[in-house]
Amino acid sequence: MANKDIEARKQELLNQGYTEVYTKTKVLTDAVMHYCPGCGHGTTHRLIAEVIDEMGIQDKTVGVSPVGCSVLAYNYFDVDFQEAAHGRAPAVATAVKRLNPDCYVFTYQGDGDLAAIGTAETIHAANRGENITMIFVNNGIYGMTGGQMAPTTLVGMRSATTPYGRRVDLNGYPLRMTELLATLPGTYYVTRQSVQNPGAVRKAKAAIRKAFENQKLGKGLSFVEILSNCNSGWKMTPVAANKWMEDNMMPNYPVGDIKVDGKIAEGITAERLVLDHPLTVMQ
């Protein structure tokens, strides 16, 4: 339903005595999302759009989409948007912000884009302390190209290019970009969240809000990792995928703030930053 029709229908229902509990935010367009049902992208998009709406910055926001599942993010956000080459969104966003300091600039990237081909751009944008917001959706796999190993794929996790499970001796370790970035003085807020249940969604939204609010302070980069399932790539039902994510992704990628207001968050120890990667068994 188009936004204007939603508005009319809402009025009609309110007049009939209904109470509003849920409305589509106007910062999302009417385009039908192509994401797989149950994937975390849809929810994450909505959270970002709600934050933009609530902050009243729709007219000042520029988004940068990656190559990967969310390559078409520009069709869903009703804000000005650029589609970057694979991995280059942090460089693209750097220039958007430097040349348009009044704009709110965010990148939206997956783990292949941000943590493999775009590692250099990510680290250097963070190290320069660019005043941008980076949203990093981690599902441990290359979704769009058909479920190949990503830098974040767990040890033992099967993918199209690790059909017998990821082996450390062959493929190295899963890369924790978020922990790595937290150690750089250029980052101001670094957190890992997830969107698999209402409680997690509320926390994720608060984190995204903070990451956007921080752009007003000019104190450095805000980085929000969102753990998501990839039920298609993992070959599971959405519900099973969320359960698998909690059981397997979260021990490798613990959820919570890592750096807040430019300081390592309470309870984040050196041991926590360099956790072992337990062997994951994928049925």
Next chain:
Amino acid sequence: MTEEIIIAGFGGQGVLSMGKILAYSGVMQNKEVSWMPSYGPEMRGGTANVSVIISDERISSPIINQFDTAIILNQQSLDKFEASVKPGGLLIYDPNGITHEPTRKDINIYKIAATAKAQELGISKVFNMVVLGGFLKLKPIVDKQYIHEGLEHSLPQRHWNLIPQNEEAIEIGKGLIEAVQTI
């Protein structure tokens, strides 16, 4: 008038800046000029050279292989550029460190003991201007007043207090140059 010059020596001898001051002086006198350096690792301690062209007409190629004048400040450069002087042209060299003298018979050869003189007077920093003075004595292609303007444009303003010293060095060079062979 077109004067095609190569200045060559060690990096650090002020080869490039000598060329730049000469070129800027030419600009001030409303001549056409070009300044084409060697560049790269050789800038950092190895040999350095620069081709300077000063002309009354539009300059075609700034990259040339034959010169009216070669100003030579070390043995490697003498070995490399002696053959590139046009017949009837001019070769000026500083004898400091020269073990094999130039042998051409069809060119004019002058020497200028600028290194020794600059050391003696404690003006090693403007050694290159002593050499330039020797050249200008033989080929006064730019006038004194424009050399002054060339120095102003080549040096940052905070170094303008050094201009008189540079100009004195040029005068010293004019008196220092001596003929080895004239044809």
Next chain:
Amino acid sequence: MARELKLMKGNEAIAQAMIASGTDGYFGYPITPQSEVMETLMAEKPWETTGMVVLQAESEVSSINMVYGGAATGKKVATSSSSPGISLMQEGLTYLAGAEIPCVIVNVMRGGPGLGTIQPSQSDYFQSVKGGGHGDYQLYTLAPASVQEMYDFVFDAWDIAFKYRNPVLILSDGAIGQCMEKLYTRDYIPRWTEEERRQHAPWGTFGKPASRGHNIITSLELESARQEVFNLKLQAKYAEMKEKEVRFETINCEDADYIFVAYGSSSRIAMKAMQMAREKGIKVGLFRLITLFPFPTKQLAEVAKRVKGILCVEMSAGQMIEDVRLATECNVKTEHFGRFGGIIPTPTEVLEALENKIIK
């Protein structure tokens, strides 16, 4: 900044022209022989005067993508590099062309392949005009042959870039970049105001006012039928450039028996060789390419009809000669002479090549 007479290097001229032409941003990475571009910008601190942003990126890959991001907001954004760095930028260039983003890229060529040499070369002709990246695209390519042109072409590049919404490449080489010559600077053109930006780049992504839909900058189109239509639109744009934006210079071509065809520093060497030939009584002219794309096909064919032979002079193994032969449809004897790997041919060599390969 008013009109002034200066002596400066080609690389410095590029930097000064960027400031003077109201460029909004420069992103670069050091590489010989063009590092003076960014060094000059950093020394000039234009962010304190014109408000221009200058940033050293972590790689050429990053700097070209910074150009993408900044230029896609409708601002004048530029970069410069030398051959190996330009190779790294090819991905970015095809995205810029595919997203129709106006911008200026300067290549101060050095010899290759690979790490090659830091000395001047002209072996990136194919990369520049045949599309170094993937897909059917063209960069409007200007070849300056003097320090003055290094400066002036930056101004011209902005006009073309925004007129056609297309990246413009200034293809120079280490000789012109490092050479100092006289230069007349121009009056400073102020950077665009917010209003001017919106007027010149209504497509820019700088925040969506309520009055319009969202602007999207992308080179992605998954519908093949629509992608074909878009490709045809690009081709029509390139055809219009061929029609309207060809630039070249002819010297002594009217009575010439032979001509040199050359661009950039080779054209300067060829000019000297032409003078030497005329002193010997050989009637030689020079056809200097100023735009490499669009190539002056018709104009060269016209001149070629009247001559007995053409010598292409390029510091390469012979790249431009292919377009010369296409232009003349091989109706006149055409040979290549070049040195490469960083060796600059001498005027004497060029004249000898004319005598040996063409006149004989």
